Amino acid sequence: MVSNWLKARATDWSLTVDDTNASHGFTQVANAQLCTNGSFSLKYAASGYEVYWGITCPGAATPDLAGLLAAQSGAFVASVPPGLTLPGWTFRAYDMGSHPPSPVQLMSWDSGRVSVQIDMVSVFLNAFRNSEECQIRPGHDDVTSGCYVPSSPASGALRLTITAPLSPAEVRLPGT
Numbered sequence: 576m577v578s579n580w581l582k583a584r585a586t587d588w589s590l591t592v593d594d595t596n597a598s599h600g601f602t603q604v605a606n607a608q609l610c611t612n613g614s615f616s617l618k619y620a621a622s623g624y625e626v627y628w629g630i631t632c633p634g635a636a637t638p639d640l641a642g643l644l645a646a647q648s649g650a651f652v653a654s655v656p657p658g659l660t661l662p663g664w665t666f667r668a669y670d671m672g673s674h675p676p677s678p679v680q681l682m683s684w685d686s687g688r689v690s691v692q693i694d695m696v697s698v699f700l701n702a703f704r705n706s707e708e709c710q711i712r713p714g715h716d717d718v719t720s721g722c723y724v725p726s727s728p729a730s731g732a733l734r735l736t737i738t739a740p741l742s743p744a745e746v747r748l749p750g751t
Contacts, residue, residue, distance in 0.1 A: 588698075589734040590655060594621060600740030601628060601689060608748055614648050615748065619739055623656040623667075626737065628691065629676055634747030640684045643746055649676025650693045655735060657700060666702045668733060670695050671726075682736070689741035695733040699726045 594600070599621035607615035610632035617628045628650045635642035650670075657668035670677055677697075682690035702724040703709065709722035 588657075588732065589736070590658060592622075592624060592735075592737045592739065594619075594737070594739040595688075596621065597740050600742070601745060603745050603748075610748065616651075617741070617745055619737055621739075623654060624737070625653040626655075626693065626735070627651045627653065628679060630746060632748065633751035638743030638746060640681065643684055643689075644681050646746065647679055647681060650679045650691075651676055652693060652695055652735065655733075657733075659700075661702075663705050664702050665705055666700060668695075668698055668700050671697050671699050682738075684741060687740055687742060688738060690736065690738040693735045693737070695735060697728070698733045699728055701726045 599619070601617040601619050604616045604618050604627070609615075614629045614631050615634070617630060619626045619628070629648035630643075630646050631648050635646040652668075652670040655668050657666050659666045677693050677695045680692040680694075682692055684690075704722045706722070
């Protein structure tokens, strides 16, 4: 079933998130001020999605669309619900940390909401069984046999479009 589902999306696999919840917007990660490797990340995390959007340091020169366009540097997708459902299982699609990062197209930034399109070329999929016997016990890091389907590459690319809140204060490091 999973392989047929992936084959059906080999050339046209897309997901769209339109999030209006202000607490779900893109925000600077906790250690953004360190500016590791010349950039910092804006993180979007909600409803199974975890996406990191790279911004070159010290951030956008101006808090507008042009400034953000000049400062963006790609994205890393840690987790998205791929749209595949099977009773008792949770599926996760993600980017294997491709270098360079997945390209980001900034679609719009208006009235505190940004819309970005991320084209994931290197997509992997794994699955976890949702049952009591598959829960990892405290002090153990092992997964019971039959509870996890390891990562496998998907045959096509995934286009992820996220529209979510973004405050101008998030696109530039404090004090710069």
